[in-house]
Amino acid sequence: MxxxxxxxxxxxxxxxxxxxxxxxxxxxxxxxxxxxxxxxxxxxxxxxxxxxxxxxxxxxxxxxxxxxxxxxxxxxxxxxxxxxxxxxxxxxxxxxxxxxxxxxxxxxxxxxxxxxxxxxxxxxxxxxxxxxxxxxxxxxxxxxxxxxxxxxxxxxxxxxxxxxxxxxxxxxxxxxxxxxxxxxxxxxxxxxxxxxxxxxxxxxxxxLGSIPTGLPELQMxxxxxxxxxxxxxxxxxxxxxxxxxxxxxxxxxxxxxxxxxxxxxxxxxxxxxxxxxxxxxxxxxxxxxxxxxxxxxxxxxxxxxxxxxxxxxxxxxxxxxxxxxxxxxxxxxxxxxxxxxxxxxxxxxxxxxxxxxxxxxxxxxxxxxxxxxxxxxxxxxxxxxxALAYVKQVASLQIERLRNLPEHLDSEDDKAILERNRDSIALFEFSGPLSFGAAADLGHHVREHSAQGSKVLILDFSAMPVLDLSAAMAVETIATDAKDSGKQLFLAGMNEEVEGVLKGLNGRIPADATYRDRSEALQAAEKALNEVDVGGDVSALPTGAA
Structure with missing residues (x-):
């Protein structure tokens, strides 16, 4: 030493x-x-x-x-x-x-x-x-x-x-x-x-006064x-x-x-x-x-x-x-x-x-x-x-970054699809991990920022590396709300860990369809909406894409 x-x-x-x-x-x-x-x-x-x-x-x-x-x-x-x-x-x-x-x-x-x-x-x-x-x-x-x-x-x-x-x-x-x-x-x-x-x-x-002195005794x-x-x-x-x-x-x-x-x-x-x-x-x-x-x-x-x-x-x-x-x-x-x-x-x-x-x-x-x-x-x-204040601050930032705007997209094709279907498709993109603090407001944020007549909700998980149980429960709540309001929920860009957490809730993914990435989900949503316009029945939207 x-x-x-x-x-x-x-x-x-x-x-x-x-x-x-x-x-x-x-x-x-x-x-x-x-x-x-x-x-x-x-x-x-x-x-x-x-x-x-x-x-x-x-x-x-x-x-x-x-x-x-x-x-x-x-x-x-x-x-x-x-x-x-x-x-x-x-x-x-x-x-x-x-x-x-x-x-x-x-x-x-x-x-x-x-x-x-x-x-x-x-x-x-x-x-x-x-x-x-x-x-x-x-x-x-x-x-x-x-x-x-x-x-x-x-x-x-x-x-x-x-x-x-x-x-x-x-x-x-x-x-x-x-x-x-x-x-x-x-x-x-x-x-x-x-x-x-x-x-x-x-x-x-x-x-100070008298101070005692002496050696200690061993205490076993x-x-x-x-x-x-x-x-x-x-x-x-x-x-x-x-x-x-x-x-x-x-x-x-x-x-x-x-x-x-x-x-x-x-x-x-x-x-x-x-x-x-x-x-x-x-x-x-x-x-x-x-x-x-x-x-x-x-x-x-x-x-x-x-x-x-x-x-x-x-x-x-x-x-x-x-x-x-x-x-x-x-x-x-x-x-x-x-x-x-x-x-x-x-x-x-x-x-x-x-x-x-x-x-x-x-x-x-x-x-x-x-x-x-x-x-x-x-x-x-x-x-x-x-810690609570920090969680709330991070949660607010995470919710604010849960975007529903086509302008920030890098792909011109994706932008065009959203522009053509602005009133029918609501896209929400996660910009990173979602904490349990943000999960409580997730469902409310999606409902509040979805277009009045939107028929398809897309949650893009491409930038989300991990998902905790609170956020998974929030996604399940969004799926229930979408079903009750006659909308379809598509999930895109999930990695194996995120998919495993979502599937672990009740043995299945809480969504009508899942896709490899955002572009694929947007294309499928637009195609399905066109078919619905012809057939006139929103329930005809896909329910099992992979």
């Missing part, structure tokens, strides 16, 4: 900064899971190191995340705190993620449209800022965005002046730190050091028993949530670094990391957007930064905790507010009014759901709505 050492200084400083920022989060999320602060630390170390080593996103920082902890906390309650079964679920989740990567599931996340990513990124930025408002004012931040917002009025009534000044000073230092100095010492790390030293000697402000998986179904179910949920969380963060990293991650490789790395975490008594983790952004903004670009971040946490766990205990919460809050402001997609927001309104509405919806619901639901809803 090759390592890119061209950005070694940036990777190390980015990893150190991300590690310091990840420390309180790992401890807090470990407590929230029910398994204790060190379970959060061990999870951050294992997932952070192995996901970086084997993953497919260079600057990605992985560790415990909110969605994963919610599942673990629910499992903890359901299993009455049986740690061995919970760690078994974490191990299984990692195995499932490796399988997802091997099976190529990761490629599908690239289909997420930009407005969804923009809303997700901006929502993350807003959440980070909201969660830091209380620490800036000198108070602990309640869990959840709504809880943090609800506590702001109380915090404002009892502001800790020194804490607020320290936090705002840290924020200002990060913003004003000269870029040329940042190549040697990143602004966030400089502000972290300066703020910690100042607070240690001159200020009485809340600090436990299989069988009446609770095994709950364990497997939780493992599947953890695997899916972790995959979504990680790959969405990979997209954010791509957007910031102008690179492209390897989705399936990333899933394999995340899976290995979670499996390792379960074995050493750590909670499950995923790609962490906030920590990844901290890393990138501090200079991290390659897998070395993620591994460095994990080694920083390992060093803390092994005994360097006393140094980190003195970091003021206000300093971290100031750094994180800058991170939140950087994540917000200001570039898109400035020009959003110039683009399609639907894209802006989708972005705002995902933003709101990210902040007030949760990340996975927000992205899921955004992707579904974007």
């Amino acid at each position: 090759k390592f890119d050492l061209t950005n070694l200084r940036g990777d190390i400083t980015g990893g150190i900064t991300a590690g310091v920022v990840a420390l309180p989060l790992a401890l807090a999320l470990g407590v929230a899971s029910g398994l204790g602060p060190m379970a959060g630390m061990y999870g951050a170390i294992a997932v952070g190191f192995f996901a970086a080593l084997f993953g497919g996103t260079g600057p990605q920082i992985s560790g415990p995340t909110g969605p994963m902890v919610v599942v673990l906390a629910g499992l903890f309650a359901s299993l009455s705190g049986d740690a061995s079964l919970i760690f078994t679920a974490v191990i299984l989740a990692g195995v499932f993620q490796v399988l997802m990567g091997v099976l190529g599931v990761g490629h599908y996340i690239r289909l997420v449209p930009y407005p969804v990513i923009s809303g997700f990124m901006t929502g993350i930025g807003v959440i980070i800022i909201i969660l830091q408002l209380n620490p800036l004012l000198g108070h602990d931040s309640p869990s959840g965005t709504l809880g943090a917002l609800g506590n702001v009025p109380e915090a404002l009534s009892a502001i800790h002046p020194a804490n607020l000044v320290l936090g705002l000073g840290t924020l200002a230092m990060v913003y004003l730190w000269p870029a040329k100095w940042g190549r040697y010492l990143p602004g966030p790390l400089a502000a972290l050091i300066a703020g910690t030293v100042l607070a240690f000697f001159a200020l009485d402000v809340p600090i 998986p436990v299989f069988g028993g009446e609770n095994m179904f709950l364990v497997v179910e939780a493992a599947i949920i953890l695997a899916v949530l972790g995959a979504l969380d990680s790959l969405l963060t990979s997209l954010v990293a791509d957007n910031m670094t102008r690179t492209r991650h390897h989705s399936n490789k990333e899933l394999i790395g995340q899976g290995i990391g979670n499996t390792a975490a379960g074995f050493i008594g750590g909670i499950a983790g995923a790609g962490a957007t906030m920590r990844t952004v901290v890393n990138v903004r501090s200079g991290g670009q390659t897998r070395i930064s993620g591994m460095t971040h994990a080694l920083v946490l390992l060093a803390v766990a092994l005994g360097l905790g006393p140094l980190a205990e003195n970091i003021p919460q206000a300093v971290l809050a100031g750094i994180l507010v800058k991170v939140g402001l950087d994540i917000i997609d200001w570039k898109y927001l400035k020009r959003a009014h110039q683009g399609p309104r639907w894209d802006l509405a989708l972005m705002v919806l995902v933003l709101g759901m990210t902040v007030f619901v949760d990340l996975i639901t927000a992205v899921g809803a955004g992707v579904v709505l974007a």
Whole structure:
């Protein structure tokens, strides 16, 4: 495995900064899971190191995340705190993620449209800022965005002046730190050091406090028993949530670094990391957007930064905790507010009014759901709505291209036939694949654009390579409508696949006649119409041409 050492200084400083920022989060999320602060630390170390080593996103920082902890906390309650079964679920989740990567599931996340990513990124930025408002004012931040917002009025009534000044000073230092100095010492790390030293000697402000240390114990998986179904179910949920969380963060990293991650490789790395975490008594983790952004903004670009971040946490766990205990919460809050402001997609927001309104509405919806619901639901809803909008747009274009005009035909003979029989023959030419979204309007379009007295409808499939079941049902509906109105339906230019789908509905082609190409169908229709004019009976039209 090759390592890119061209950005070694940036990777190390980015990893150190991300590690310091990840420390309180790992401890807090470990407590929230029910398994204790060190379970959060061990999870951050294992997932952070192995996901970086084997993953497919260079600057990605992985560790415990909110969605994963919610599942673990629910499992903890359901299993009455049986740690061995919970760690078994974490191990299984990692195995499932490796399988997802091997099976190529990761490629599908690239289909997420930009407005969804923009809303997700901006929502993350807003959440980070909201969660830091209380620490800036000198108070602990309640869990959840709504809880943090609800506590702001109380915090404002009892502001800790020194804490607020320290936090705002840290924020200002990060913003004003000269870029040329940042190549040697990143602004966030400089502000972290300066703020910690100042607070240690001159200020009485809340600090991180006591940090537990120690080596993990090996946790062997436990299989069988009446609770095994709950364990497997939780493992599947953890695997899916972790995959979504990680790959969405990979997209954010791509957007910031102008690179492209390897989705399936990333899933394999995340899976290995979670499996390792379960074995050493750590909670499950995923790609962490906030920590990844901290890393990138501090200079991290390659897998070395993620591994460095994990080694920083390992060093803390092994005994360097006393140094980190003195970091003021206000300093971290100031750094994180800058991170939140950087994540917000200001570039898109400035020009959003110039683009399609639907894209802006989708972005705002995902933003709101990210902040007030949760990340996975927000992205899921955004992707579904974007997909439906795209299907409708494509369907409209497909219906518009379902032509009934002789002017576009290349063959002069075909044009002449249609001109002579404009009121009797209605020709509809498909210009490509017909989606299920267009199928619903197909019958209505044919009825609406057929001449009042047309006696023959011709559907030309020459340019249609495939046909799905919805479109086949629509063709059958057209055939029924034609029969009820005394018209004949000719199909032309079908390939074997299209013909097989149409015939598969009820064992026969839903038409009165089929022809090899459009010209042959037009000639047959004109000949039949002339014979009808002589005989005077429309039912005399052909019913079995091949």
